[in-house]
């Protein structure tokens with residue numbers, strides 16, 4: 001059985017530059033699916049991540065199964081690839097965030113559709129396929145990734161195309177209910193944790209001193225998070241990962257996080273407006289932003305902060321003030337996105353009911369284009385403001401001031417800052433032509 005795993009490119013890949021390696025980490029979906037394939041079928045695998053690789057498909061050998069995983073902004077390319085490989089006689093199976101949100105749409109292009117986490121249903125599908133009776137659809141909830149120890153087959157991936165730091169996932173999903181987020185719909189509001197000892201064993205086997213954790217909400221379950229960070233301490237690794245802004249509420253957890261080797265955190269601040277936080281059901285406290293960042297800085301941690309524009313509470317004035325606010329709270333690497341109402345999320349439903357969805361071209365659902373009618377400006381103005389605030393945050397003057405504020409992060413932080421500066425310039429150029 002020959003299986004080709006495909007991750008199609010999305011619009012963002014057009015903005016990549018010589019620095020893109022400093023911004024690309026290895027995704028684990030394809031390595032996980034390969035590892036989950038029952039050994040008795042002696043499957044041979046190939047994986048292509050179009051986000052970092054250019055492949056001439058004509059030259060590829062025929063595959064029995066082509067498995068495509070897509071998010072909304074890459075799904076049209078995913079459908080194109082599905083048609084291409086179907087013509088060549090492969091069996092097409094599709095899954096991932098967009099397919100979970102709109103399975104009936106995906107079923108027009110795929111022989112089988114998997115919704116939600118694929119760990120259990122992938123094995124079921126492969127067994128049914130081998131027995132000549134694959135079903136049209138498999139629903140992945142509830143999943144059992146927390147109880148089955150699976151080590152992703154990273155060797156499948158083009159390692160040199162990514163940063164040299166291996167990616168690991170300890171827990172999946174999130175119990176928060178931010179209105180715009182697809183994680184919630186995908187994982188059914190559940191938080192699934194792997195056994196701490198399994199994750200530790202996996203990290204040991206990687207034999208690396210730096211790790212990037214991809215867990216979307218690692219501190220949702222504080223008991224688990226504490227046990228996990230405690231178990232990391234003896235490994236003496238340095239790691240980066242995600243964390244919510246409410247970490248300041250738990251001193252013990254924060255302390256364990258630092259002692260376990262945390263050196264970089266991605267944090268979703270999203271907005272400085274209490275009204276927008278309420279609108280999106282995001283449980284952040286604006287007045288704590290500065291203190292949280294300072295606390296991390298004092299412990300040598302670099303903060304990559306994500307911000308979103310386009311909430312109903314946003315005005316031109318409030319958006320233009322964001323670079324100053326961001327500098328004030330001290331975020332080291334700021335990233336902006338336009339609020340994107342992914343299909344079938346509560347944000348999409350709300351805006352759709354209000355007649356404000358302006359585009360259903362999934363290519364535009366890339367968080368750079370405005371696909372809905374903003375409340376206080378036009379679609380075009382919102383896109384212009386994205387380019388404006390992104391570029392403003394990456395002037396050399398601001399990069400320098402940020403570097404002086406937090407001496408940690410060194411060359412990697414500098415490379416990422418330059419990478420995002422170049423990326424932002426390309427985005428602005430493309431949006432100007434749009």
Ligand code: SF4
Nearest residue numbers: 174176178181183216
């Ligand atoms: S906390 Fe993060 S992962 Fe969880 S629902 Fe909100 S945005 Fe999504």
